[in-house]
Amino acid sequence: MSTLILRGVRPYGEGDPVDVLVRDGVIAEIGSPDAGDAEVVEADGAVLLPGFVDLHTHLREPGREDTETIETGSRAAALGGYTAVFAMANTDPVADNAVVVEHVARRGREVGLVDVHPVGAVTVGLKGEKLAELGTMAKTGVRVFSDDGHCVHDPLIMRRALEYSKALDVVVAQHAEEPRLTVGAQAHEGEQASRLGLQGWPAAAEEAIVARDCLLAKQVGARLHVCHVSTSGTADVLKWAKARGTKVSAEVTPHHLLLTDDRLATYDPVNKVNPPLRTGADVEALRQALADGTIDCVATDHAPHAVQDKDCEWSAARPGMLGLQTALSIVVATMVETGLLDWRGVARVMSERPAAIAGLPDQGRPIEVGEPANLVLVDPDARWTVRGAELASISANTPFEGMELPGRVVATVLRGRVTATSGRIPA
Numbered sequence: 001m002s003t004l005i006l007r008g009v010r011p012y013g014e015g016d017p018v019d020v021l022v023r024d025g026v027i028a029e030i031g032s033p034d035a036g037d038a039e040v041v042e043a044d045g046a047v048l049l050p051g052f053v054d055l056h057t058h059l060r061e062p063g064r065e066d067t068e069t070i071e072t073g074s075r076a077a078a079l080g081g082y083t084a085v086f087a088m089a090n091t092d093p094v095a096d097n098a099v100v101v102e103h104v105a106r107r108g109r110e111v112g113l114v115d116v117h118p119v120g121a122v123t124v125g126l127k128g129e130k131l132a133e134l135g136t137m138a139k140t141g142v143r144v145f146s147d148d149g150h151c152v153h154d155p156l157i158m159r160r161a162l163e164y165s166k167a168l169d170v171v172v173a174q175h176a177e178e179p180r181l182t183v184g185a186q187a188h189e190g191e192q193a194s195r196l197g198l199q200g201w202p203a204a205a206e207e208a209i210v211a212r213d214c215l216l217a218k219q220v221g222a223r224l225h226v227c228h229v230s231t232s233g234t235a236d237v238l239k240w241a242k243a244r245g246t247k248v249s250a251e252v253t254p255h256h257l258l259l260t261d262d263r264l265a266t267y268d269p270v271n272k273v274n275p276p277l278r279t280g281a282d283v284e285a286l287r288q289a290l291a292d293g294t295i296d297c298v299a300t301d302h303a304p305h306a307v308q309d310k311d312c313e314w315s316a317a318r319p320g321m322l323g324l325q326t327a328l329s330i331v332v333a334t335m336v337e338t339g340l341l342d343w344r345g346v347a348r349v350m351s352e353r354p355a356a357i358a359g360l361p362d363q364g365r366p367i368e369v370g371e372p373a374n375l376v377l378v379d380p381d382a383r384w385t386v387r388g389a390e391l392a393s394i395s396a397n398t399p400f401e402g403m404e405l406p407g408r409v410v411a412t413v414l415r416g417r418v419t420a421t422s423g424r425i426p427a
């Protein structure tokens with residue numbers, strides 16, 4: 001029997017500090033329980049939240065273990081306050097069959113630092129031509145399907161995928177990008193791209209697919225999840241779709257909540273990402289949409305890349321940026337310090353909503369006696385400076401290099417076990 005006591009925590013940042021006793025992976029007492037011989041975490045008034053759930057992570061295993069592995073990505077996740085992550089299917093081989101998804105799940109369990117849930121591909125090889133065996137993958141426990149990195153652009157294939165997903169009670173997560181509108185695209189289509197001579201990625205390429213998919217999901221009666229929303233127009237479409245009863249959910253990344261295409265002036269490919277960084281007006285609209293629930297949650301789109309794929313000319317560089325260890329701090333900077341979200345709101349967008357979207361029964365739960373102890377402790381007053389080389393990922397492609405950010409993870413607890421504490425993974 002293992003016991004752990006979190007001493008002096010403030011659940012959701014509310015009220016006076018209390019002690020939380022965790023026994024056998026479950027919250028056993030809240031108040032001033034007798035510690036006995038329990039392992040003690042001194043929280044010093046830190047904010048206690050349900051452990052974060054990331055619906056969108058690239059762990060790169062199998063295939064690109066030179067950039068990230070399930071082990072290094074799990075370490076980054078635990079240090080970032082996550083107790084569950086969804087590993088995207090765009091690996092090599094692609095996670096479009098039961099063998100690959102079961103390998104990812106097994107490796108995640110072996111590492112044991114965070115619950116790793118494999119995402120299954122929607123189409124064979126992410127090619128968008130033929131549906132993958134969603135039913136076989138669902139039988140192994142896959143809850144989310146996505147061709148992320150690519151858009152399921154054929155409307156008939158998307159409709160079929162939604163029909164199957166409804167029958168299987170799983171969710172399709174769409175990377176919304178009309179490929180005919182983004183051939184050769186390098187940056188958000190706008191003033192900045194014109195000035196820099198970069199081929200544009202128009203907002204409408206995202207918005208048109210989101211609108212189409214909302215119409216399809218409504219017609220089929222299926223659930224739809226929209227990956228990495230990046231434009232104010234997409235937020236408008238989501239608002240409209242939700243108002244007419246579409247079962248649609250959506251995520252926004254930390255980088256789209258903070259950064260704009262002004263960053264592109266240096267031509268540093270660390271700022272290259274798909275969808276691209278957009279305008280200040282988009283950033284403002286995304287923050288409002290997250291605050292009012294139009295956008296349900298934050299997902300990192302943690303996308304590690306090798307030095308040679310980033311330290312090159314802009315057009316040759318791969319899109320994507322690290323996110324797991326900086327997500328909380330960016331949410332604090334953009335949403336908490338601006339007054340748009342309180343800590344209950346942070347719990348909602350980083351834990352409760354993503355857990356509900358993916359149908360995880362034991363994550364994103366209220367902090368109450370009898371609930372599973374998947375928890376994160378946050379020091380709201382701490383500030384730290386991001387150094388890519390010091391992050392747990394094998395890759396170091398963070399756009400936040402050198403920035404001083406607010407909010408730090410003090411400890412992460414997975415089913416009563418401490419998976420990260422004071423920036424370290426316990427031995």
Ligand SMILES: NC(=O)N[C@@H](CC(=O)O)C(=O)O
Pocket residue numbers: 058090148149150175272273274275301303304318319320321
């Ligand atoms: N976001 C990115 O820019 N890149 C992702 C793919 C994706 O999320 O579309 C990747 O796998 O590197």
Ligand SMILES: [Zn+2]
Pocket residue numbers: 148149150175227228274275
């Ligand atoms: Zn994507």
Ligand SMILES: [Zn+2]
Pocket residue numbers: 056058088148149301303
């Ligand atoms: Zn992605």
